[in-house]
Amino acid sequence: MNVELTASLSPAVFVPAPSAFDLDVAFGITVAIKVAFILALFLVVPLVVGYMEHKAMGRLQHRRGPVAAGPFGTLQLVADGIKFIQKEDVIPAAADRKVFALAPGLALVPAILVFLVLPFGPGVWAVDLELGLFYALAISSVSVLGVMMGGWASANKFSLIGGLRAGAQLIAYELPLILAAIAVAVQAGTLSLVGIVEAQATFTLPGTDLNLWFVFPQILGFVIFFLASLAELSRPPFDMPIADSELVFGYMTEYTGIKFAMYLLTEYAGMVSMSALMVVLYLGGWQLLPGVGLPGCEGAGGMFDCGWLGAIGGVVITLAKILILTFIMVWARVAYPRLREDQLQRLSWLVLVPLSLINLAVIAIAKVVVF
Amino acid sequence: MTGHDVVFLLVALTTAGAGIMTVTSKNLVHAALFLALTLTGSAAVFLVLAADFVALAQLLVNVGAVAVLFLFGLMLTRAPIGREALDGQHRGLAIGVSGGLFVLLSVLIIGAFGGEGVREVTGPGVNEIGIALFAQWVLPFEVLSMLLLAALIGAIVLARRSPGESGTEAEPTHIELSGDPSTEAERRPELTAGGER
Amino acid sequence: MAATSPPGVGLLKGLGVTIKHLFKRPSTQMYPNERPDLPPRTRGVIALLEENCTVCMLCARECPDWCIYIDSHKETVPPAKEGGRARTRNMLDRFAIDFSLCMYCGICVEVCPFDALWWSPEFEYAEYDMDKLLHEKEKLREWADTVPPPPPLDEGALPVPEVAAAIDKVVKERELEEAKAEQAARDAELAQAAPAAAPAAAAAKAEEIHVEAGQIDQETFDALIAQGKSERMARAKAKAAYVKKEKARILAEQEAAAAAAPAAPKAEEIHVEAGQIDQETFDALIAEGKSERMARAKAKAAWVKKEKARIRAEQEAAAPAAEVAPAEVAPAEAAAVEAPPAAPAAEAAPARKLSDVHVEGSGEIDQETFDALIAEGKSERIARAKAKAAWIKKRKQEQLDAEGDA
Secondary structure, eight states: OHHHHHHHHOHHHHTTOOOSSSOOHHHHHHHHHHHHHHHHHHHHHHHHHHHHHHHHHHHHTTSOOOOSSSGGGTTHHHHHHHHHHHSOOOOOTTSOHHHHHHHHHHHHHHHHHHTTTOOOBTTBOSOOOTTHHHHHHHHHTTHHHHHHHHHHHTTOHHHHHHHHHHHHHHHHHHHHHHHHHHHHHHHHTOOOHHHHHHHHHHOBOTTSOOBOOTTTTTHHHHHHHHHHHHHHTTOTTSOTTTOTTTSTTGGGTTOOHHHHHHHHHHHHHHHHHHHHHHHHHHSOTTOSSTTOOOTTOOSGGGOSSOOHHHHHHHHHHHHHHHHHHHHHHHHHHHHOOOOOHHHHHHIIIIIIHHHHHHHHHHHHHHHHHTO | OOHHHHHHHHHHHHHHHHHHHHHHOSSHHHHHHHHHHHHHHHHHHHHHTTOHHHHHHIIIIIIIIIIHHHHHHHHHHTOOOSSOOOOOSOHHHHHHHHHHHHHHHHHHHHHHHTTOOOOOOOOOOHHHHHHIIIIITHHHHHHHHHHHHHHHHHHHHHHTOOTTSSSOOOOOOOOOSSSSOOSHHHHOGGGTTSOOO | OOTTSOTTHHHHHHHHHHHHHHTSOOOOOOTTTSOOOOOTTOOSEEEEOGGGOOOOOHHHHHOTTOOEEEEEEEEEEOOSSTTOOOEEEEEEEEEEEETTTOOOOOHHHHHOTTSOEEEEOOOOOOOSSGGGGEEOHHHHHHHHTTOOOOOOOOTTOOOOHHHHHHHHHHHHHHHHHHHHHHHHHHHHHHTTTSOOHHHHHHHHHHHTOOOOOOSOOHHHHHHHHHTTOOHHHHHHHHHHHHHHHHHHHHHHHHHHHHHHOTTHHHHHTTSOOTTSOOHHHHHHHHHHTOOHHHHHHHHHHHHHHHHHHHHHHHHHHHHHHHTOSHHHHHHHHHHHHHSOOHHHHHHHTTTSOTTTSOOOOSSOOOHHHHHHHHHHTOOHHHHHHHHHHHHHHHHHHHHHHHHHHO
16 A cells, blocks of 8 residues: 555656556655655654653652663563563444454555655655645545444444544534645645645745745744644543543544554654654754754755765654644644543634634735745 | 546545445445545545646645535434435436436537547646636636625524524523622623524 | 633633643653652551450451451460469460452551551552462561651641650659759869769769660569559669669769779770771672662761671670670670660560650661661661661660660
8 A cells, every 4th residue: 555655646757657556766765765664753752752651750750650661661662562462452332343354454554555655854755746635634634433433343432532522623623724735835835745844944034145934934833733643642631532531542542452553653753743843844854953964064044965874863853743743733732631522623613723814814914024 | 548547537536435335335324424535535536637626625625625515414413323225216327327318418528529630738727717717707706706605694684583483592591699790681781683503 | 710711711711721731841750760759648558456455356357358467476474573463464466467358448447446457558469369368477577677757737727646755754754854964064073173084984884874775674663563553664763673673783883884894984985886887898799789779878888887796806805805704795795785676676666656655757877777777688668667767766765765764
């Protein structure tokens, strides 16, 4: 699926229009390396983020977090993974077995597919789609189907309510999320994620030479995007679909073992991909500071056409930014209580949607008049 | 047969099969899920036809929003948890309508493009789509966007419905222990216009 | 959030509060690796101070789970005086608590009128088998030694009435003693010329004689019973009388010994201060991988043992030469007196209850007992607890003796 999608999506494939049977070997190897790279990122970065969440939550709550598994508890999530694999796979008697089994996978696959377009450094990306931003938002919106399926198939009222809440939440927060992202696309003049990074590297405050990230003109959009992505991911304080104090564990109530782990992995991968999107859209991608280029880079704003050193430096900077953003997500989780369902809907429809419309209008006008 | 043909065939068969399952499935939620699969399949067909933008729009709107809304509505209203058999009573009518539609579309498409041979296509870039949308088709686009904007504003207005109008308004609970306002409405007077819905 | 503060301030405050904790030291106690720091009133396990129990059955009756099992029999105490009435006493045969039933409500501890039941912070008694959670009185008694001293009162709190009375008593006694000491000093000045150096030294030593109040003076007891005093009271006073008499007897013996043999005073020195360690033992233990603390304690015990053996050998060598019998009595006496009094001392407790004599024990331990127990191979925790108990008991005993003397 990955290979096909990559092959059919990449514009480079369409021009010579090679057949699926006569792909040349070099191309196949490239695709295999890219897929391996994406899978490795998909499996490792969420683990690191999960460990960071364990530790950060512990320290923020005056605890230590995991300490026993591995040095400083670093292997805690590995141990958890092994434990999940060993668990019995319980399926409720009244459950719809096929849908129940399919749901976690359906939630997980889009989370992997989003990683395809995320640029992690100069030249470090699987595909640079012309529609990258659109692709990321469209694919990530499919995940909720898996959540709703799981909620319904569990034949459990808590699960069902959790799935319903997830659906309602997604519909409510997709709108501000996309509207905020559109404002960035308008300012950058492109939907390509790499193109947006490039646009930020070359964007200067009108009338000066001051290089700026999009977060500065669009701080409102950034806040909206951040809140909406928290809600999209069902992260506290927007975790009504899970709401362990009301719904047991929401749509995950009946899940055990590896399927439960898949839902969890979806959540952490979602944190990573949403943070990566925020880094790309608002925080200058792999730029250390506004106006500071990477060593050994010659392209726009000293950010592209880099050697190994620049590429590795860029990846490190991107991952550090992702880690900081996920830390803020964890911080918000620790600091804030869960919203009520009606407060959640009200926040989206009455605050975020109007604000994001205003933001879009302002940016569009500014794009024509000022920038 | 090129690789494209193979992929197209697979996608088309999946989509058609899902479509048939959508109408024959006894379980309402299964039907909705097959509908989602059908829509995804049609997005994949667009993808094979090098129409990336339409494919993604299809995915975002029809799968990510419409199918979810479908499921949401089903679960909220009927909530057929487990194996519940449901069946429509207008089977013949449905077959007639869909068969007629199929014949009509087939005739139209063959009549219009029947003489043309198969050729390689490259999708139009986003730039071309944007220019076409805002130059040649600006009027329909604006009409549509006015419609959507009206719907959006309508949604906000509905959400801001003042207390008492909907008839489902509950008395806010007053806990008078201290001077602090205890209800949302008291705490945030600027929101008193909005109700609980 | 106050109604006046602008929206968003509360949100930022929340973030501020949590981020502050990120830079503080976490309060986690690394339990399996470290002992948790438990507050003195921790409800870990219910301990029984068997000596205080009068088999009144209040605890068993009040227990909501019926998890306390008590068996007892009556024993007839012979009449104190000829023609007196024989009295019966309840003797505790069995006291067991089933901790698989116990819900740790603490009603038994609350209700015990004789302070026989205590909360101990000991909590590591989990078992793989439910039956093993039924603990008999021996085990419960062991836990009683782990009961920490009560936490100090809050600043400015009124003292407990009993404690206030005890303090008053002690203060008065001290004044009395000071007066006596002054008197003695004056006497000594007068008698400076008198050649009473050796007996005086022996006498001075005698004051330090410590007598275990393990027995009662039957005469006194009978007399008091005859006077109509309660048995409890009589027992206590009889004990005090016994201690007094015993002291007098030992003093007399010592004086005799001092007069007869110049070697005797040296024999009394058989109590060896455990100030040094036996380097050999210490090295051996460290080499075995024991902790330094443990090794040091054991080495001390070893040193004391060796030293005592050495002194005893010297004395034995000296005794035949002096050919004086009391000289051998004295060391034996002294050894008995100085022996770690953990268990026997406890027997003294019921005479005057724990609450009557209040001793502030803020962690001091009786080093001797501690070393002895460590040398016996007890765990450090138990040894420490017992040593603490021993220290408190010693202090109490001293106080009791002082009262008895007074």
